[in-house]
Amino acid sequence: MTQLALVIDLNVCVGCHACVTSCKQWNTSGSAGPLEDLNPYGESPSGTFFNRVQTYEVGEFPLTETVHFPKSCLHCEDPPCVPVCPTGASYKRKEDGIVLVDYDKCIGCKYCAWACPYGARELDEGRKVMTKCTLCVDRVTSTTLPEDERKPACVMACPTSARLFGDVHDENSEVSVAIRERGGYALMPEWETKPANQYLPRKITELIDEAKL
Amino acid sequence: MKPAWSVIFLTTLCGMAQGFMLALVGADLIGGGHVTPASARIFFSGGAAICVVLTALGLFASFFHLGRPERFWRSAAMWRTSWLSREVIAVPAFLGSSSFYAWAHYSGQAYAPALGVLAAACALALWVCTAMIYACLRFIREWASAYTLVNFVLLGCASGFTLAACWAAWAAPAWVPAYLAAAYLFLIVGLLVRLLMLRRNASLKPVSTLQSAIGIKNPKIQQKSMGAMGGSFNTREFFHGKSALFIKNVRWIFLVLIFPASTMLLALAEQRVSGLLLVVALLVQYAGLLAERWFFFAQANHPQNLYYQVVS
Ligand code: SF4
Numbered sequence: 001m002t003q004l005a006l007v008i009d010l011n012v013c014v015g016c017h018a019c020v021t022s023c024k025q026w027n028t029s030g031s032a033g034p035l036e037d038l039n040p041y042g043e044s045p046s047g048t049f050f051n052r053v054q055t056y057e058v059g060e061f062p063l064t065e066t067v068h069f070p071k072s073c074l075h076c077e078d079p080p081c082v083p084v085c086p087t088g089a090s091y092k093r094k095e096d097g098i099v100l101v102d103y104d105k106c107i108g109c110k111y112c113a114w115a116c117p118y119g120a121r122e123l124d125e126g127r128k129v130m131t132k133c134t135l136c137v138d139r140v141t142s143t144t145l146p147e148d149e150r151k152p153a154c155v156m157a158c159p160t161s162a163r164l165f166g167d168v169h170d171e172n173s174e175v176s177v178a179i180r181e182r183g184g185y186a187l188m189p190e191w192e193t194k195p196a197n198q199y200l201p202r203k204i205t206e207l208i209d210e211a212k213l
Numbered sequence: 214m215k216p217a218w219s220v221i222f223l224t225t226l227c228g229m230a231q232g233f234m235l236a237l238v239g240a241d242l243i244g245g246g247h248v249t250p251a252s253a254r255i256f257f258s259g260g261a262a263i264c265v266v267l268t269a270l271g272l273f274a275s276f277f278h279l280g281r282p283e284r285f286w287r288s289a290a291m292w293r294t295s296w297l298s299r300e301v302i303a304v305p306a307f308l309g310s311s312s313f314y315a316w317a318h319y320s321g322q323a324y325a326p327a328l329g330v331l332a333a334a335c336a337l338a339l340w341v342c343t344a345m346i347y348a349c350l351r352f353i354r355e356w357a358s359a360y361t362l363v364n365f366v367l368l369g370c371a372s373g374f375t376l377a378a379c380w381a382a383w384a385a386p387a388w389v390p391a392y393l394a395a396a397y398l399f400l401i402v403g404l405l406v407r408l409l410m411l412r413r414n415a416s417l418k419p420v421s422t423l424q425s426a427i428g429i430k431n432p433k434i435q436q437k438s439m440g441a442m443g444g445s446f447n448t449r450e451f452f453h454g455k456s457a458l459f460i461k462n463v464r465w466i467f468l469v470l471i472f473p474a475s476t477m478l479l480a481l482a483e484q485r486v487s488g489l490l491l492v493v494a495l496l497v498q499y500a501g502l503l504a505e506r507w508f509f510f511a512q513a514n515h516p517q518n519l520y521y522q523v524v525s
């Protein structure tokens with residue numbers, strides 16, 4: 001069984017938000033309808049995004065590291081957001097494990113968003129339906145796009161190749177090898193959601209003690 | 214979480230109707246007192262009609278929770294997995310059985326009490342569904358316990374039996390003392406359970422931390438940016454946006470209004486034999502119930518909030 005997923009390399013993400021904007025561009029332009037923005041040119045703009053890049057400071061000054069942390073739906077293998085949906089609008093595709101929302105069935109009750117520990121779902125304030133990362137299902141299953149473009153828009157846009165895409169159930173795929181060899185990990189493993197997306201930890205870099213030089 | 218008034222009204226109004234139905238069916242089965250058949254007919258059919266109205270009001274309020282209310286009919290589809298779907302089935306079942314019960318008493322059918330038992334069973338089933346909607350979300354730990362169900366049932370019964378006393382004062386005065394006695398009991402046990410629930414929730418240690426959320430073991434992590442400056446659905450839906458003092462005050466308000474205030478008003482009403490005071494007690498108690506439900510939502514701490522600590 002296939003489980004498509006992203007693997008995100010925290011060593012090389014520079015926090016440029018290219019994945020955020022290309023995701024928005026692709027997903028707001030498709031047949032599924034626009035991802036609405038609230039007050040886009042006003043003082044406090046807000047909008048619907050499938051992918052966000054956050055920034056954390058790790059450690060204590062002066063020994064701090066800045067970690068840029070892209071976050072989107074993790075396409076959990078045991079997704080708590082799916083069984084709670086009263087309409088069946090939220091579902092997990094058998095053929096590739098992508099978790100999707102059928103915008104024509106969703107009643108906008110927000111229960112699935114409550115049931116996702118990761119805050120990966122956002123209600124579209126214009127269309128009043130739940131939205132989330134589709135893993136660019138329309139790109140990755142396309143038969144008309146050039147073959148090397150059948151990847152999520154965020155993966156195409158990333159200038160540092162921090163985003164790997166593939167089948168995590170195929171032992172020999174690029175993503176499986178990366179997870180295996182570079183210590184890929186899941187977010188909040190304590191809730192046993194088995195996120196398909198994983199993260200590659202930073203390699204430990206020795207700090208040079210200047211006094212000893 | 215951000216408390217949604219639609220759901221606060223849904224759970225409190227339906228809860229009161231469910232408690233009231235248990236009160237009606239209890240009297241219907243046990244009987245007693247000196248109530249003429251004519252006033253019993255008005256008492257039961259009118260009481261069940263009040264249940265129907267309250268539940269319908271709750272259902273009406275719940276529509277405001279939906280982004281696409283015109284598609285509400287789709288929401289019964291996933292009853293095999295979703296407690297919300299089950300609730301969507303239980304509400305009309307309760308409405309329907311209560312309506313039949315009202316009609317059966319009104320038209321003097323001998324099988325009316327049997328319909329009452331059915332309506333009471335629907336009321337119990339509805340409590341289970343409503344409470345499980347919250348209790349099944351295991352990572353919202355303030356909700357994920359049996360307290361959620363027990364609290365909903367006890368407070369629903371307290372308000373339902375208080376309403377029953379009000380209704381009886383008008384339609385079947387002989388039953389007022391028994392209803393009040395039951396209301397006191399539910400209020401006392403309800404207070405005890407609510408205090409235990411508060412104590413449990415205050416002692417919860419978070420299972421998810423910033424460390425497990427982003428998977429970095431360092432004990433010192435600070436968020437510098439959540440990736441959006443103007444907020445997002447995540448900052449609007451999952452934070453109540455009120456100060457700790459405000460939350461504390463709401464807690465005091467509901468504890469005082471539901472328990473000592475409404476209990477004392479009920480006792481005063483009983484002493485003075487005043488139906489009007491009973492209604493005042495019910496209204497004070499209901500205001501407290503609204504505050505209690507608001508607090509129930511506000512107190513729930515969603516793990517997604519770990520990712521949304523800093524606006525920038
Ligand atoms: S990350 Fe959240 S929305 Fe995505 S599959 Fe997991 S639980 Fe569902």
Ligand code: SF4
Pocket residue numbers: 084085086087088089090101105106107108109110111112113129130
């Ligand atoms: S918001 Fe839509 S997708 Fe989510 S649980 Fe409700 S109906 Fe299902």
